[in-house]
Each structure stands twice: as structure tokens, then as C-alpha cells.
Amino acid sequence: MNRAFADARIAAIFDGYNAASRPGLMALRRLILDTAAADNRVGAIEESLRWGQPAYLTPITKSGTTLRVAPHKSAPIALFVHCQTSLISDFSAEFPGQDRLDGTRAVLFDGASQIDPMRHGWLISRALTYHL
Template sequence: MTSVDDFADPNVQKAFLAFPDEVRPNLLHLRTLIFETAAGLSEIGALHETLKWGQPAYLTPDTGAATTIRLGIPKSGGYALYTHCQSSVMSEIQALFPNELTFEGNRAILFAVGETPPAVPLTALIARALTYHLKRP
């Protein structure tokens, strides 16, 4: 799932093709990690990939389990993974992994060009975002 030829929605494919060459592989890596994480969470239902605000976005329309995850390029450069700023996803993950990721408030994790994100905290963040609206014991 790391190829720009592997898209159900041609508009999402165009969005990935429009990303600069130096960050496209990293954003495709995040996309793969989102789909891989979702595959292990049967309770969220199908993962839907679309565009929100012109950015690739990942939702769970069948169950409403997720808070939207988006991928994009911040004004500061590099690349980023975003969640809804009014959710507690970022603060929860920052409490668990205070030094492993670069947080931009409650809305994004920022990465430098060429930086490979640490898998464990990033997978935890994605899983939390995808299950955000599910009841927890």
C-alpha cells in the first residue's frame, strides 16, 4: 500500500501525487500504517479514505468509531498527521510518549523531511484516533 497506484478514489490519488517528492514516500508510509492499524481493529468497521480540506482523510462512516485522521504538509515544512483539535487524542498520546513525537498542540504530529516516524507511539495514536468514539470500559 505504499504506491501511488493503489487508490480507490482518484481524487485522493491526485492529492498524493501533488505532494512534493521529498515527503510523498513518508506520507504514503503513514497511509500504510493507518490501513495496517485499522485492519487489526475489527470493531471500527470499514476504513474510508477521502479528502477533507483537500487533504487525505481517514474515517469510519459505518460505525462512527473514529475521529478523522488527516495527512498533509504544515506551513512550517516537513509533513504531518492531524486529528481533530477538539479531541483528546493528541494529549492522551503525548502523556504516554512525551519525548518520542513532535506535537503541535492538540492537532498534529510534525515530522521533518525524511524522518521515519517511530512505529510504537504512532501506531498507538492511530489506534486511539480510530477508536475514539467507542465506549471504553
Template sequence: MKDNPDVLAIFEGYPADIRERLLTIRSLIAETATQRDDIGELEETMKWGQASYLTKRPKTGTTIRIDRDNSGAGDVALYVNCQSSLVSDWRTMFPDLIFGGDRSVHFTQGRPLPEDALRQMIGMALTYHSAKRSAARSRV
């Protein structure tokens, strides 16, 4: 994944504690993508004013966005497409986390990031489309 200067500039504008957590999540996204053969090439870009990560070739997953959380549910959040089943699946798998509707999971400064859960959620998001295609083929 190539660094996107616009994303890095957004992160630089945040207070140090928020920036550090976002950069940790960003690192987990990049690590997960490089460590798994079933995840396509990753691109870092900006969408809706937020740092966004999507698979380009092949298009294996749905876009992940990360940003400061302005909802009051936490300090930073990881967002996915609300039309996906991801947050519903994560809510079942990780009931102790804080979720925002069908599109986000929120993290507060006073608690350590659940890195193992995050790696699993990131992997599921970055393989969402390929997993759906595989499930559809197995039903035929």
C-alpha cells in the same frame, strides 16, 4: 478501504520524499484498520484539501487527516479534531514527538517515522468514539 483518486492525485503533486512519507502513514492507517476488529469500515476522502480517513460503519473513530506540514514544525503531519483529547494523551505517551497545539503531530524528513507510536495513535483515533462510549457506560 477503497483508493480515492482525489487523494492519490494530491499525493502525486508532492515531492517524492514528502509523498513517500505520506504514503507510509496512509499504509499504516489502512493496516491498523484492517488488523483490528474494533475499528469500523474505513473511508478515504478529502477534507479541507487534505487526505482524510474516517470510520463509516460503525462510526468508531474520529477523522485522521495527513498532509504536508506547512507550519515549520516538520515535513508531514497527522491531524485529528482539536476538540478531542487525543493529542493531549499522545503528548503524555510520546513526549519526544513534536506536537502542534491540540490537533497535530509532526514528523521531519531527517528522522525515521516512529511506526510503533504511529500505529498506537492511529488505533486510538480510529476507536476514539467507541472508547468514549465504553468509558461513559462504565461510569454509570
């Protein structure tokens, strides 16, 4: 499902991404919003800019930790989590060797086809409910 941007600045950021990055970043955005909508514990998602990148927060329930989507210096697409959480290590333990990771802060993708709604949805769900 395509969801409109509530903030024109965020839409402009996505519009500015190159053709190698935009489809995958939009797919991650959709997966974040769909995952949040499917879990009533998460509440409304706030889409904002953090460090100039689209970020997703749970300001009402405060159930989760921030997720960000943006290109990475080593990949056209990345899903970033807070590096001081256990999210990436938990993800890596659950799905060993299935993704390229940047330490404790990101999952890296070379293209949108590498995004697995089940596997990466698992990580997104854990991030959105990290404080529960």
C-alpha cells in the same frame, strides 16, 4: 502493504506532493490502513478529501474521529487529528517529549524515518477507536 487508491482525486493529491513529503505521507497512509485492518472494531475505512487533504474516517462503525495526512506549514509531513479531542494530550502523556507537536492538532515529521509504527500506531489506533 501497498493499497490502491479507490478515488483518483486522492491519488492525484499524493502524486502532487513533493519528494520530501510523499514517502512519509504514504507511510502514514499505510499505517492508518494497516492499523484499521488489524482492529475488527474499526470496520471499513473511508479515504476521502477534507480541506483538500487525504482524510480517513470510520463511516460504518463510527468508532473513530477523522485523521488527515498532509504537509504542515512547519514540517513536510504531518498527522492531523481533531483538535477538540484529547488525542494529542494523551499521546504526549504516553510518549513525553518524543515528537514535535502542533498544539492539539498534529504530530509533525521532518522525514519518513521519524515515523514509528509502534508509537504513531498507538495514536492512530486511539483515533480510530475514539468513540468506543
